[in-house]
Amino acid sequence: MSAEMTMEMPADAADLADLKQRATILLTRGDLEGARSAVDAAMIDQPEDADLLALRGTCRARQGELSDGIQDLATAVMARPRDWELLNSLAVHLQQMKMFDEAVVFHVKAINNSEPEQHPQLYINLGLAMMGQGEHLAAVELFEAVLAVHPDMLDAAVNLSSALNSLKEYGRSVEACRRTLAIVEVPELYHNLGNALHRIPGRNAEALAAFQRAVELDPTNWKSKHMLSLLRDEDMDSIPTNFVEGMFDEYASFYEQDVIEKLRYRVPGLIRRYLLKAVPGRTRFASVLDLGCGTGLTGVMLRDIADFQKGVDISRNMLKLALEKGIYDQLEAADLQVSLGEIDRAYSVVAAADVCGYIGRLEEFFAKVAAAVEADGLFAFSVEESFLADFEVSAAGRFAHRRTYVQKALADAGFKVLSVAREQLRNSGGRPVFGMIFVAQKTA
Ligand SMILES: C[S@@+](CC[C@H](N)C(=O)[O-])C[C@H]1O[C@@H](n2cnc3c(N)ncnc32)[C@H](O)[C@@H]1O
Incomplete structure (x- = not known):
């Protein structure tokens, strides 16, 4: 905008342009509160301005609302149905939901309203x-x-290999x-390469080399480090x-669709069933602590039989979904131990x-649970079953446990x-996938 044009604008229009620019800069810098207060101030006079609605929508989304x-973004899109950036922003946030x-x-609308140079990134988003x-x-x-047109487009390559691995x-x-x-060498691609190789019989050595290279390129890469530990036994x-934490933060938005629709996950319902059968006549509980509550599937199952219900999980993205369900009296983001x-x-x-499945050696965990349960209180949990060792990591990267080991660890911690x-x-x-649902009672 030229200085001349600014001078010709009415004072309030110039102020509005200034506020929009300030809010955009603050948003780009990640100062969400600053951006939000600039937008809120401007919206007092201009509640229907599409730019302001788009800015407020982005702030709100990033602030967890x-x-x-x-x-806001949808209202802005109604005013500007051909603005590809706005359409893309709405789509990306819908995806987060x-x-x-x-x-x-x-x-698709964003692609149809944009220029060819924007298409590669928009195709990746789609x-x-x-x-x-x-x-x-x-x-x-x-x-x-x-990738056929831009073979060096890393996002496309990383997502392509993730999608192929899923298939x-x-x-x-x-x-x-x-x-x-x-x-070009990037750790994420070496990681995906390692994941693919590790599932092809006879190619574990190559998988190991791929994970090793991923860690060399990015020593903080915990995913590849973990896979290295697994492969090295x-x-x-x-x-x-x-x-x-990282795995479930990434998985959170797909978790329920995946486990309920594709994996036919039954554990929350089974926990409820066996808890209610455990002590004749005991069908209501004063307080429930749901460890590793995730998105709250178990909380949903226990809400009507619990007066007070707390959930703990290490993944904030899983917890956000649990919070939205409104079924916990208290939620805590923490390592459960x-x-x-x-x-x-x-x-x-x-x-x-x-x-x-994420805790192999159970003795310390069970002892801590025992300290958190009242006398005669109950501990209900699932384990996948191992017939080979007290506990072992499966190819899926999770622990399975031997029945007799779990029983001994429970007894040692003071559970019957x-x-x-x-x-x-x-x-x-x-x-x-078979496993066991245990219900144990604190004896001491
Ligand atoms: C497979 S999900 C199960 C979630 C939920 N219990 C359910 O049945 O749907 C495992 C959950 O345990 C959480 N978790 C695993 N280890 C944990 C730890 N050490 N501390 C806190 N949460 C943990 C994960 O973040 C994840 O949300």
Whole structure:
């Protein structure tokens, strides 16, 4: 805007332009509160201005008010239905809300209203939304189309190999990773390459080399470090908490769709069933502590039989979804072992649904749970079953436990086993995964 034009503008219009510019700069710098107060001030006089609505929508979304943010962005889009940046922003935020079908619609509109130079990035965004829908094949086609023209576009290569790995197309994934790695080396691609190789029989040595290179390029890369430990068969007592946190933060938006629709996950319902059967006549509990509560699937199952319910999880993205359900009286973002060490009350029930898979050696964990349960209180949890060792890591990177080991660890911690039920916990790769639901009672 020229100085001349600014001078011709009425004072309030100049102020408005100034405020918009300031808010945009603050937003780019990551100063969300500063940007928000500049926008809020401007919106007092201009509540329907599309620029301001778009700015406020982005601030709100980044401040955790995702649905209000989307509402603002959608209103702005109605005023400017051909603004590709706005359409893309709305689509990306819809994706964060797991509204993948709607996200795809707006990604397509963004593409249709943009210039060809914007298309590669917009195709990648559309591909990610399609992966959210479970349409990995369609996403693969988009990423490949982008790479055909821009073979060095890393986002496309990383997402292509992730999508191929999800489709279990490991050979194609290896080829795709190697093609881009010949042009540029990035840790994420080495990681995806390692994941693909590790699932092809006889190629563990190459997988190890790929994870090793990923760690050399980025020594803070906990995902590849964890895979290295697994492949080297290093003794592990638990899965590193930063690995668990990162994995579930990434997985959170797909988690429920994945476990309920695809994996037929049954553990929360089984925990409820066996808890209610454990002590005749005991069908309501004063307080429940849900360890590794995730998005709250177990909380949903126990809400009507718990007077007070607290959830603890290390993944903030999982917890955000639990919070939205409104079924917990208290939620805490923490490593559950740390949280248990600082507990300030005794619970009637402690539940841990599909959490022991991340904890190998159980003695210390069970002792801490025992300290958090009231006398006669109950501890209900699931484990996947191992027949080979007290605890071992499966190919899926999770721990399975031997029944007798779990029983001994419970007894040592002061629990009496009330029931052990062998059940199908979920599917994996189309096959049932069996495990056990334990309900134990504190004796001492
Ligand atoms: C497979 S999910 C199960 C979530 C939930 N219990 C359910 O049944 O849907 C495992 C959860 O345990 C959490 N978790 C694993 N290890 C943890 C730890 N050490 N501290 C806190 N949370 C942990 C993960 O972040 C994840 O949300």
